[in-house]
Amino acid sequence: MPLLEITDLKKSFIAPDGSDHVVVNVGRFALAEQAQVALEGESGSGKTTFLHLIAGILKPDAGRIVLARQEMSALNEPARDRLRATTIGYIFQTFNLLQGYTCLENVLLGMSFGPGADRNLAEKLLQRVGLGQRLAHYPRQLSSGQQQRVAVARALANQPKLVLADEPTGNLDHKNARESLALIREACRENGAALLLVSHAGEVLAQFENVQEFRHINQTVTVEAPT
Amino acid sequence: MTILRLVFKSLRQHALSTTVTALCIALAGGLLMSVWSVKEQSQATFTGVNGGFDAVLGARGSKLQLVLNAIFHLEASPGNLAWSDYLDIRNNPSVELAVPIAVGDNYRGYRLVGTTLDLFSRAEYTPGKHFTLVPDGRLFEQNLREAVVGSFAARKLGLKPGDTFHPFHGLIFDEKNQHSETYVVVGVLKPSNTPADRVIWIPLAGIQKMTGHDPRAATDVSAVLVKLKAGSAIAGFQMDMMYNKQGNRLTFAWPIGSVMAELFDKIGWFDRVLALVAYLVALVATGSILAGIYNSMNERRREIAILRALGARRVTVFTAIVLEAAAIAALGMAAGFVFYGITLAAVTGVMRAQTGVVLDPLKFNAVLLWAPALLVTLGALAGLVPAVKAYRTDVAEYLAPTS
Numbered sequence: 001m002p003l004l005e006i007t008d009l010k011k012s013f014i015a016p017d018g019s020d021h022v023v024v025n026v027g028r029f030a031l032a033e034q035a036q037v038a039l040e041g042e043s044g045s046g047k048t049t050f051l052h053l054i055a056g057i058l059k060p061d062a063g064r065i066v067l068a069r070q071e072m073s074a075l076n077e078p079a080r081d082r083l084r085a086t087t088i089g090y091i092f093q094t095f096n097l098l099q100g101y102t103c104l105e106n107v108l109l110g111m112s113f114g115p116g117a118d119r120n121l122a123e124k125l126l127q128r129v130g131l132g133q134r135l136a137h138y139p140r141q142l143s144s145g146q147q148q149r150v151a152v153a154r155a156l157a158n159q160p161k162l163v164l165a166d167e168p169t170g171n172l173d174h175k176n177a178r179e180s181l182a183l184i185r186e187a188c189r190e191n192g193a194a195l196l197l198v199s200h201a202g203e204v205l206a207q208f209e210n211v212q213e214f215r216h217i218n219q220t221v222t223v224e225a226p227t
Numbered sequence: 228m229t230i231l232r233l234v235f236k237s238l239r240q241h242a243l244s245t246t247v248t249a250l251c252i253a254l255a256g257g258l259l260m261s262v263w264s265v266k267e268q269s270q271a272t273f274t275g276v277n278g279g280f281d282a283v284l285g286a287r288g289s290k291l292q293l294v295l296n297a298i299f300h301l302e303a304s305p306g307n308l309a310w311s312d313y314l315d316i317r318n319n320p321s322v323e324l325a326v327p328i329a330v331g332d333n334y335r336g337y338r339l340v341g342t343t344l345d346l347f348s349r350a351e352y353t354p355g356k357h358f359t360l361v362p363d364g365r366l367f368e369q370n371l372r373e374a375v376v377g378s379f380a381a382r383k384l385g386l387k388p389g390d391t392f393h394p395f396h397g398l399i400f401d402e403k404n405q406h407s408e409t410y411v412v413v414g415v416l417k418p419s420n421t422p423a424d425r426v427i428w429i430p431l432a433g434i435q436k437m438t439g440h441d442p443r444a445a446t447d448v449s450a451v452l453v454k455l456k457a458g459s460a461i462a463g464f465q466m467d468m469m470y471n472k473q474g475n476r477l478t479f480a481w482p483i484g485s486v487m488a489e490l491f492d493k494i495g496w497f498d499r500v501l502a503l504v505a506y507l508v509a510l511v512a513t514g515s516i517l518a519g520i521y522n523s524m525n526e527r528r529r530e531i532a533i534l535r536a537l538g539a540r541r542v543t544v545f546t547a548i549v550l551e552a553a554a555i556a557a558l559g560m561a562a563g564f565v566f567y568g569i570t571l572a573a574v575t576g577v578m579r580a581q582t583g584v585v586l587d588p589l590k591f592n593a594v595l596l597w598a599p600a601l602l603v604t605l606g607a608l609a610g611l612v613p614a615v616k617a618y619r620t621d622v623a624e625y626l627a628p629t630s
Contacts, residue, residue, distance in 0.1 A: 049623070057536060057622045078540050085538020092626065096533045100240035112229040113538030158538070 001069065003161055003194050004031040004054065009063035009073075011049055022220045023049045026063070029217055033161065036185060036195040038205050041214030047198035050218065051164045054196070055088050056080030068161050085114035089155030089193065091184065093167035095147045097139040103150045104135040110157030125153040128190075129183060145176035152184050156191050163188050165197040169204055181207055233534070233547040234554055237527075244519045245555055248512075252559025255512035256602050257566025259505040263594035264567070265574050266498045268586045273299075274487045276421060276584055278452065279351045280326075281463065282481035284308065284316055284470065285450040290480035291490055297328060297450040298483060299422045299582055300338050303398060304330050307447035308477055321455055321462030324349050327448040329434035334392050336400040337380040339427045341434030344369065350454070352419050364388045364414030369430045375414040379424040379583060386412045386427075396439055406437055422583030453481075509602055512559070516552050517609035524616050531617050532625035545618040552610025553603050560599040567595075 011024040023046040031037055041047045052058040054065060056072050059080075065072040068087050072080060089110070097106050107122040126132055129149040131142075139147050148168065155163050165184060169177035181204055188195040197204070198214065205211045238245045278298050285293040286306030295302040317325035326349075329341035347358045347366055360366070360375070367373035376386050386392070390412045396404040410429060418424055435445050455462050463481045470479035480486050491498075531544050571588035579585050 048627070052623050052626075055536070057626075078542070081535070081538050081540045084536075090536050092536075096529075096536070096626065098236075098530055098533060100236050105236075109229075109534075110537055112232075113534075113540075113543070117229075154537075 002030040003033040003035070003068060004029075004196070005064075005066045006030070006054070007064045009050075009053060009065060010061045011046075011053055011058060012061055024053060024060075024218060025220045026050065026217050027219060031162070031194055031196055034189070034192055034194050036188065036208060036210065037197070038208035038211045039196070039198045039214045039217070040200065040205050040211055041198060041218075042200050045214055046218050046220065047214055048166055050214070051090075051166050051196070051198060054162075055090060055164055056084045081113070086158060087161050089158060089160035089163040091148075091151050091155045091163065091165040091168045093170035095139070095144075095151045095171070097147055097150055097154070099139050102136050102138055103131055103142070103153075106139070106150055107154045107157045110154035114158035121159075122153070122157060125156055126150070128187065129153045143176075144172055145180060148172060148176070148180045149183060152180070152187055156187055156193065159191060160193050162194045162196065165195065167199050167201075168197065169199070169201065174203070177201075177204065178207075229539075230543060230547050230550060233543075234550045237547070237551050238554060238558075241519075241523060244523065245558070248515050248519045248555050249559035249562060251512040251515045252556050252602055252606065253562035253566050255505070255509040256560045256563030256598055257570060259502075259509055259602075260563065260567045260592075260594050260598045261570040261574070262498075262501045262505045263598070264571060264590075264592045265586065266501070267592055267594075268590060269578065269584070270488075270491045272584050272586060273582075274484045274491065276487075277483040278421060278423065279353065279454065280324075280452040280483065281455045282453040282466070282479055282483065283450050284312070284325075284453055284477060284479050287476055287478050290478055290486045293450060293478055293480045294483055294486045296330065297452060299584070300330075300340065300426055301422075301582060304449040305478070307444055307449055308451070310446040310448065312477060313448055313451050316451055316453060316466075319462075319466070321465070322453055323456040324452075324454040326350060326452040327431055328450055328452060329431055329447070330398065330449045331434055331440065332394040332396055332406065332437060333398055333400055334394050334427055335384060337377075337384060337425060337427055338398060339374070339394050339429050339434060341429050341431040343431055346428070346452075347375075350452070352421050352423060356419070358419060358423065359417050360414040361417055367413055367428070367430055370432065371430070372408055372410045372433060373413045373429070374410045375416060375428045376412055377416050377424040377426045377428070377583075378418040379579065380427055381412075381415040383580075386415070388412050388414060394437065396437075406439065408433075408437060420585040425580075425583040509605065513556065513602065513605040513609045516555050516606050517612055519555075520548065520552060520610060520613040521616070524613050527617065528620045528625045531620045532622045535620070535622040536626055541618050544620070545614045548614035548617045549607050549610040552613075553607035556603045556606025556609075557599075559606075560602055563599070563602075564595075 006026055006029040009024055009026040012020050012022040015021040053060050060073050070083055103126055104122055107125055108117045111117045126135060129152050131149055169180055172180055199205055283293050283297045286308050288305030292302050292305050296304050313327045316322055326342060326345045332339040344366055351357055367375050391409050393409055394406045466479050467481055470477045534544060575586045575588055
């Protein structure tokens with residue numbers, strides 16, 4: 001059984017003009033354990049919403065999401081939060097580190113809502129991403145590339161089965177982007193986590209063996225509002 | 228543990244706002260506790276101070292004025308009464324002790340009170356306690372110009388045995404009204420924490436016969452301090468009837484505590500206004516918690532969204548905000564105790580200097596428990612509004628890149 005299995009997933013939002021704007025309409029999508037897949041899609045194509053649905057941040061209008069043998073889409077919000085905290089690591093384009101927390105504290109926070117804080121593991125993860133000497137640094141004291149590396153360590157802090165990466169190199173220069181992406185892939189591999197990355201950047205996608213076009217997966221249509 | 232860490236971090240991250248708001252709470256809480264404590268302690272102390280006497284007999288007038296003058300050494304004397312009136316009450320079989328006093332002079336603002344040695348040898352200013360002298364002193368001789376100085380007055384005036392001084396006429400110090408008599412300090416009293424500490428005691432005849440005083444009043448006294456015999460409660464009623472209802476020359480202020488309680492009843496509205504002000508300040512201070520956290524919600528919502536994305540539940544972020552508000556109030560109240568201590572020490576000093584009555588800043592009062600509890604609860608309630616906002620944060624919306 002795949003790690004992630006999605007069937008007939010739908011999510012729509014009400015547009016300002018009152019029309020029902022379908023953002024996600026995925027008939028079927030699956031991801032095997034420890035697999036690394038990149039989804040290619042333009043901005044506004046619903047990639048982020050798709051990841052939010054998988055993470056349980058958004059609740060789908062219809063369809064099933066089964067993650068690690070648990071049906072995320074059938075769970076209530078606290079249970080989805082719990083499943084996210086224990087199973088998923090999330091890497092964002094803008095890193096989303098908490099500015100009042102040191103590198104180490106940011107990573108510890110990634111564990112707090114799941115398996116519980118483990119200082120040794122947090123330090124080991126930061127050493128793995130090359131920030132062993134920056135444990136007590138605050139995000140503002142780090143470069144963009146370093147901040148993204150903290151975000152990678154934080155995403156792996158709860159020893160997730162699945163890491164979701166949303167344009168993780170969007171705010172980095174070419175060199176940092178390449179290094180960061182390599183790090184994410186290696187770290188996921190070392191930790192036994194599957195990786196689902198979404199991006200529109202060709203140089204990022206080029207590094208993946210398994211790249212799928214999101215528009216082939218996501219069959220959206222816009223339904224006009226009744227008059 | 229995670230929640231407490233979130234709270235601590237947020238307090239630190241918003242240190243300026245936390246400090247300012249906590250100071251508001253400190254002032255409000257300190258004010259509330261001070262007002263309440265001073266009110267209750269002063270009421271209890273003033274109604275409890277009687278110098279060991281049950282009543283005061285004086286010229287016809289206000290009982291309150293009589294008590295303030297004779298017991299608290301405040302206010303002007305309502306007038307004199309004849310020596311025979313003193314003898315009458317002294318010889319009343321229900322009276323255990325009657326001590327005459329005469330007032331009308333001061334030394335640099337501290338009253339000279341003429342009295343007899345009975346005040347020191349027989350009167351107990353509090354059960355079982357007589358006025359006692361510090362070493363190297365003695366009581367005055369009845370027929371000499373000698374003085375025994377209360378502890379507070381001695382300290383303030385720098386008087387010690389062997390020193391001499393010229394009294395001034397009147398109860399208010401005026402350099403132009405100096406008497407020619409010279410008095411010698413022969414003793415200083417140990418602190419009694421009563422109004423007597425602010426008095427310079429001299430022989431009764433000293434006041435009566437001071438130069439410039441009306442010779443026709445040379446045997447008059449200003450008031451008689453009366454202690455009734457134990458078990459003669461009925462005697463108080465009888466004397467009240469005799470002096471106040473049937474007679475029309477004298478006033479019998481009895482019981483002293485009730486007379487003072489009437490004063491507090493009369494100024495009760497002032498207490499209520501003060502308490503109301505304190506409550507309003509507390510309300511405004513807790514409002515500042517609400518405003519402080521609420522105004523920072525825009526910047527916080529992104530952090531809340533991140534926490535939620537990491538797996539924090541809505542109820543976790545809600546609880547963290549409420550606890551943060553309560554923690555600000557609790558920090559404020561901790562500082563409020565410092566404010567309370569300073570205020571009470573200052574009030575105690577002023578009250579001691581002005582009345583001789585001593586409050587105990589360390590004395591426990593229930594307000595020290597319920598005021599912090601009230602303010603922390605109000606603080607937590609104030610946190611509910613931003614907490615609801617945190618609870619409703621749309622994670623997907625606030626996770627979106629901002630630049």
